[in-house]
Amino acid sequence: MITALWIMVALAALLGMILGYASIRFRVEGNPLAEKIDAVLPQTQCGQCGYPGCKPYADAIAKGEADINLCPPGGEEGIHKLAELLGVEFKPFGENAQPKPKAVAFIDEQTCIGCTLCIQACPVDAIAGAAKQMHTIIASECTGCELCVPPCPVDCISMLPIEEQLTNWKWRYPVYALRQTS
Amino acid sequence: MLSSPFITRPLSVDRIMLRVLYALVPGIALYVWYFGPAILVSIALAVTAALATEALMLKLRDRPLRPFLSDYSALLTGCLIALSIPPLAPWWLPVIGSAFAIAVAKHLYGGLGSNPFNPAMIGYAVLIISFPHEMTHWLSPQGVGQSVLSLGQQLHYIFTSALPAGMQLDALTMSTPLDTLKTQLHLGMTVSDIRDLPIYGRLAGKGSEMVAAGFALGGLYLLVARIIPWQLPLAFLGTLFALSGVFNLIDPTHYAPPLFHWFSGAAMIGAFFILTDPITSPTTARGRIIFGIGAGLLTFLIRTYGGFPDGVAFATILMNMCVPLIDTWTQPRIFGKKKEDKR
Amino acid sequence: MIRLHRFHGGIHPPTHKAESTRTPIMSAPLPAQLTIPFRQHAGEAAKPVVQVGERVLKGQLIGEPVGAISSSIHAPTSGTITAIDLQQIAHPSALPDLCATLVPDGLDEWGVRQTLSYRQLSSDELQKHLRRSGIVGLGGAVFPSDMKLRHPIVVDTLVINGAECEPYITCDDMLMRERAEAIVRGIEILRHALGTDAVLIGIEDNKPQAISAMQRAVDDSSHPFKVIAVPTVYPGGSAKHLIKVLTGVEVPSGKLPTDVGVQCYNVATAYAVHRAVEHGETLVSRVVTVTGNVEQPRNYEALIGTPFSDLVALSIPKADTNRYIMGGPMMGVELPAVNVPLVKASNCVIAASDALFPPPPAAMPCIRCTRCAQVCPVELQPQDLYWFAQSHNFGKAQEYDLFDCIECGACAYVCPSSIPLVQYYRYAKSEIRARDHEKRAADLARERHEFRQFRIEREKQEKAERLAQKERAAAAAKAAAEAAAAIPTPLEPNADAEDTQQMRIDAALARAKEQAATAHPRNTEALTPEQRAEIEAIEVRRAHIHSLAADAGADDEPPKNSQGN
Known part of the structure; x- marks a missing residue:
């Protein structure tokens, strides 16, 4: 009885040491x-x-x-x-945070007065322009964050949804399901 | 919109399964010839239970009944279970085996195509563990047993477990040739002495060796028709032959010869009908060879040293477990890639 | 006789080629209207260079190539451009693309045709000519042919693809039967440009007439080309697989045939090269098979931009025809509408009915039977790829070489469970591409955002520094003023620093002045009196503007170097 207990304890200690050593020796330097x-x-x-x-x-x-x-x-x-x-459970979006279709901002160049407010708001510097000069969006760099929309004093910025084109068209998931509806 | 290709070759799952069923016919016919028609009753019971369970599970899982019931896969599972248990068994034996195989081993894992273990073998394993007594009463081949039951008497027994007055079950049945071999070896007899017992025929058990040959014939048809891959039966039977051959050469008094192993128990039906279940076997050529060798090795070990007379079922289940690993290991080289480019 | 090699897998679907080879190639009549897409080749779409309302001649450039991988688009006949807008094209998405609409004037009047003598041509000149002529691979991939001559390494074998392995398609077969001599001349031009010696023309052995016609043409030309009958197996016409069969060389995954010293052209491309070089004809027409559920299946030589509906009408579709497929039944695409235009890639159009191509039964689960793996010409494990694609496990799919799949459809053809395997692979591929794109966009956004944060931080610091400096300077000036007012005291270290900086600025100003004084405009010597007068007038104006600007500047902004105050 006592012998068995000792064996178990010794075994646990030994394995613990091996595990401890492995965690130091084979530590993966992952990103935080x-x-x-x-x-x-x-x-x-x-x-x-x-x-x-x-x-x-x-x-x-x-x-x-x-x-x-x-x-x-x-x-x-x-x-x-x-x-x-x-390693947590999936959680659906709340009511006030629903995803929208992808879009890019567009500046109506007729209305733009060149106030630079949107340039200051853009988090990725995707708006080109200068004071009293017309501004324009660099569409390829726009993330569609909409941060430039509220500051605009003349409401000349609109969000254009990215439409499906030949160049970004994707094959669909096959729809013939296993379930027969008829 | 439909994607190409727009033409297909008309070989569907149900046709494949149907051909496998056809291939079972010679074995079943010889079974009836040597052991009487009780097996047909057993098959009918197992198949009915399998189909009923399949329908119930499909209903519960909200799947369409018709395409899955008509793919013959449940039917095949039922047949294989009936063929692996004693024919003169109480009716609930094949029914429980089939129901468990279909409900638990197949549908709880996701249904056709998703089960990791061969359902028929899981059904068999459950029966032999739960009802070891009932699973050992195998019918004696005709002409060996002391008395013979008529079909009516057999039916009566199957459904009521009552024998005609004055008859003993032990007088009608016997243990399988493999079982007898194991028991008698324990009692100190030599292999050649044991094989002189009346239940043994030319190669293995009298009658059962012919049934095994019938299954082998059906299996050869499946090979020729390219329904099953050749690697699995070849690797399995080859390993079994080689191992038993070596042991038999070293010590013929304690180890049965290769052909005895081939034609006893579930070796033939296993090689051609059970291991070759595509869902639960590897998909690569090399993987199939490894799978076959592993199953052959385990079968021999269980038969020779294990606690059960036959090892095909457990060997199959154990190897089923290794399939994902084998598949990952044996991914073939693809066109335009050298071996070393591969992962 | 050369030894042929084999590739793994392949299938033998019924070929249905006899129907459309009974009658010779027929010239399709001029349609009432042509729609010419600007994207008919792999790579960037061409840029329109004609105006709406402009009259164009046959063969005239209407779209010029943009970027390295691109090609030219030409007017298929003479007439008027009536529109340049988005039109429906032959694409599985049914999305429209930029097209020119051309109303023929019926004259079919050729523009300038520049013929060349290929023997005097360098490879570079030929490349330019092919790019100008809009020659692209007519086997279906429509890769610009000039790009294929840009070989960085030596090409020692030229493979000519006349295999045409897909069922129903016979346009290359008929072209070889009827125009073998022109094809051989085209091959010779390509061979000359590549500087190779060995030319292997691979034709599947189910086209004996094409083989003998090509053999005769080669014999007549006395070029040492080899016409080789290759076993009929689908997809034997895949370039990489034909190369394997003919040369035994496997083009490595992700590499081009040129990387192993082989280049491959389709027979129809060779024909187009011949027409472009020796007749100066840009690529404005092609041979197309119209077959399937029609009364008169045959091949037509049709202008690019011809509506498929015109061609189909010529062959009289049977009553139960309910859809049309461009390309073969194995890899083709269903047309979104039958009036979409013929493009350079269109080798065949099949009228389909439910009787001819029965819709597949509902897909059953995969039973891992590996019939797909047995026929896969790339030796992939289609059942595993399917499993990963249907569970959106794209990383694993890529690991199992999804992108080596050539989408030949052999797996789906044999699948007993009728799973639309190819569509799963296409879905997975386009999802992976889209995700890669998103990933790159996110990385770019992150980088730009981080740079912006850094920039704002830097600006803040600089501003703070400037402010601090200003304060220091003010303090120093105050101190100096106090010191000057009081008894002379030793200078503070701070003022000392200030002094040196002021000195440096003065020195810099002096240097600038000196430079301005010594620098002379180059062209101001030996001027005529009029020019001098003009210059003086300009100087006066300039001075005036300067004074105006100075006034305005004084109002608006404080002077820039305001260190001392």
Whole structure:
């Protein structure tokens, strides 16, 4: 009885040492959690999560201060990815944070007065222009964050949804399901 | 919009399954010839239970009944279970085996195509563990047993478990040739002495060796028709032959010869009908060879040293477990890639 | 006789080629209206260079190539451009693309045809000519042919693809039967440009007439080309697989045939090269098979831009025809509408009915039977790829070499569960591409955002520094003033620094002045009196503007270098 107990204790100690050694010897120098989370986020820098950009939101999630369902541009898939990364349950979007179709901002150049307010608001410097000069969006760099829309004093910025074109068309998931409806 | 290709070759799942069923016919016919028609009753019971369970599970899982019931896969599972249990068994034996196989081993894992284990073998394993007594009463081949039951008497027994007055079950049945071999070896007899017992025929058990040959014939048809891959039966039977051959050469008094292993128990039906279930076997050529060798090795070990007389079922289940690993390991080289480019 | 090689898998679907080879190639009549898409080749779409309302001649450039991988688009006949707008084209998405609409004037009047003598041509000149002539691979991939001559390494074998492995399609077969001599001349031009010696013309052995016609043409030309009958197996006409069969060389995954010293052209491309070089004809027409559920299946030589409905009408579709497929039944696409235009890639149009191509039964679960793996010419594991694609496990799908799949459809053809495998692979591929794109966009956005943060931070710092400096300067000036007012005291270290900085600025100003004084405009010597007068007038104006600007500047902005006050 006592012998068996001792054997078990010795075995546990030995295995514990092996595990401890392995954790030091084979430690993977991974990026900190916040960076992994940041890599999943869509980088629109839109602030819809209530944080001033994707990185702060990632930090907040990493610290456990923020929920994972606050990023509408990431879509449901983004929540799934975060849930998987953090090992938590999927959480659907709240009422006030529903994803919208992808869009890019467009400046009506007839109305623009060149006030630079939108340039200051753009988180990715995707608006070209100068004081009293007409501004324009660099569409390829616009993340569709909509941050430039409210500051515009003449409401000349609109969000144009990205339409499906030949160049970005995708094959659909096959729809012939296993279930027969008839 | 439909994607190309717009033409297909008309070979569907149900036709494949149907051909496998055809291939079982010679074995079943010889079974009836040597052991009487009780097996047909057993098959009918197992198949009915399998189809009923399949329908129930499809209903519960909200799947369409018609395409899945008509794919013959449940029917095949039922047949295989009936063929692996004693024919003169109480009616609930094949029914429980089939129902468990279909409900648990198949549908709880996601239905056709998603089950990791061969349902028929899981059904068999459950029966032999739960009802070891009932599973050992195998019918004696005609002409060996002391008395013979008529079909009516057999039916009566199957459904009521009552024998005609004055008859003993032990007088009608016997243990399988493999079982007898194992028991008698324990009692100190040599292999050649044991094989002189009346239940043994030329190669293995009297009658059962012919049934095994019938299954082998059906299996050869499946090979020729390219319904099953050749690697699995070849690797399995080859390994079994080689191992038993080596042991038999070293010590013929304690180890049965290769052909005895081939034609006893579930070796033939296993090689051609059970291991070759595509859903639960590897998909690569090399993987199939590894799978066959592993199953052959385990079968021989269980038969020779294990606690059960036959090892095909457990060997199959154990190898089923290794399939994902084998598949990952044996991914073939693709066109335009050298071996070392691969992961 | 050369030794042929084999590739893994392949299938033998019924070929249905006899129907459309009974009658010779027929010239399709001029349609009432042509629709010419600007994207008919792999790579960037061409840029329109004609105006609406402009009259164009046959063969005239109407779209010029943009970027490296692109090609030219030409007017298929003479007439008037009536529109340049979005039109429906032959694409599975049914999305419209930029097209020119041309109403023919019926004269079919050729523009300038520049013929060349290929023997005097360098490869560079030929490339330019092919790009100008809009020659692209007519086997279906429509890759610009000039790009294929840009070989960085030596090409020692030229493979000519006359395999035409897909069922129903016979346009290359008929072209070889009827125009073998022209094809051989085209091959010779390509061979010359590539500087190779060995030319292997691979034709599937189910086209004996094409083989003998080509053999005769080669014999007549006395070029040492080899016409080789290759076994009929689908997809034997895939360039990489034909190369394997003929040379035994496997083009490595993700590489081009030129990487192993082989280049491959389709027979129809060789024909187009011949027409472009020796007749100066830009690519404005092609041979197309019209077959399937029609009364008179045959091949037509039709202008690019001809509506398919015109061609189909010529062959009289049967009553139960309910859809049309461009290309073969294995890899073709269903047309969104039958009036979409013929493009350079269109080798065949099949009238389909439910009797001819029965709709597939409902897909059953995969039973891992590996019939797909047995026929896959790329030796993939289609059942695994399917499993990953249907569960959106794209990383794993890529790991299992999804992008090596050539979408030949052999797997779906044999699948006993009728799973639309190819569509799953296409879905997975386009999702992966879209995700890669999104990932790149996100990385770019992150980078730009981080730079912006950095920039704002830097600006803040600079501003703070400037402010601090200003304060220091003010303090120093105050101190100096106090010191000057009082008894002379030793200078503070702060003022000392200020002094040196002021000195540096003065020095810089002096240097600038000196430079301005020594620098002379180059062209101001030996001027005529009129010019001098003009210059003086300009100087006066300039001075006036300067004074105006100075006044305005004084109002608006404080002077820039306001260090001392």
